[in-house]
Amino acid sequence: MIEFIFPLDFDGAEEALLWEEKLEDAADVYKIGLQLFSREGPALVADMVSRKRSVFLDLKIHDIPNTAKKAAQAASFLGVKYLTAHASGGGEMIKAVSEALRGSMTKLLAVTVLTSIDETSFRECYSMESNIEDHVLKLAQAAEESGADGVVCSVREASLIRKSLGDRFLIITPGIRISDKKDDQNRTSGPEDAKRAKVNGIVMGRPVVQSPDPREFVLKIKEYLNEN
Numbered sequence: 001m002i003e004f005i006f007p008l009d010f011d012g013a014e015e016a017l018l019w020e021e022k023l024e025d026a027a028d029v030y031k032i033g034l035q036l037f038s039r040e041g042p043a044l045v046a047d048m049v050s051r052k053r054s055v056f057l058d059l060k061i062h063d064i065p066n067t068a069k070k071a072a073q074a075a076s077f078l079g080v081k082y083l084t085a086h087a088s089g090g091g092e093m094i095k096a097v098s099e100a101l102r103g104s105m106t107k108l109l110a111v112t113v114l115t116s117i118d119e120t121s122f123r124e125c126y127s128m129e130s131n132i133e134d135h136v137l138k139l140a141q142a143a144e145e146s147g148a149d150g151v152v153c154s155v156r157e158a159s160l161i162r163k164s165l166g167d168r169f170l171i172i173t174p175g176i177r178i179s180d181k182k183d184d185q186n187r188t189s190g191p192e193d194a195k196r197a198k199v200n201g202i203v204m205g206r207p208v209v210q211s212p213d214p215r216e217f218v219l220k221i222k223e224y225l226n227e228n
C-alpha cells in the first residue's frame, strides 16, 4: 500500500486540527514538521497519537551523534510512526539515532537531498561535481548501512534506490505535483511516477490545500495510487 502523508504545514494547532478534521482518515499519516512543532511542541503530537493518528515527526535531525540520539529518544517516547534525520549528518549520527529508536515503534527515515534543491543549487551548496541522483543513492546506501529504515527522496531517485536496497527499504517522496505549479519545490514528479517507482508513501501538501475539495482530492489520488 502507498501511504498518503499530509503535511500539517500550518502556523498553529487550531488550523492544523481543522485540516485533520477535514481530511480525517483520507490521509493515512499526518506529518508535523518544524513550522508547527516550533509553535506547538510535543503536546500536539501527543494529542494526535492519543487519538490513534499516525504521526510523522519531520524534525530533520542533523547534529552531533549524542545530541541527535537524545532528541530521537525524546521523539520516540511520543509514539510517532516516522522520524527524520539528515543522511548527510553522517553514519555515526544515523547509527546513534537508529539505536535510540531500537525497540520502539518509530521508524527512522533518512532525508537525502531536499526536493527543493535543483542541480544548480546542489553544486553551489555541496561543491560537488557528481549529480543529484548519484549522491542521493550514496546517501541512501550509507543510511541503510547505519540502520535507517528508509529514506526521504524525490521520485526521480526512487527507482534507483529500490533497485539497490530492495523492497523492505522504505521510500517516501515529497515534491508531488499534478500541475506545473511547483511552489518552492524543484525535483517534482506526478503520482503516476511515484506509483511506477513503487514508493511506500507520498507527501503532498499545498496541492491538497489549494484544491476545491481537499478530502475528495486525497481520496482520488489514494485510490489511483493503490489500484492495480
Ligand code: C5P
Pocket (backbone or CB within 6 Å): 007, 009, 031, 033, 058, 111, 112, 113, 114, 115, 116, 152, 153, 174, 175, 176, 183, 185, 203, 204, 205, 206, 207
Ligand atoms: O506542500 P508540499 O507538497 O510541497 O509539501 C512538502 C512537505 O514535504 C513539506 O512539509 C516539506 O517540509 C517536506 N519535505 C520536502 N522535501 C524533503 C523532505 C521533506 O519537501 N526532502
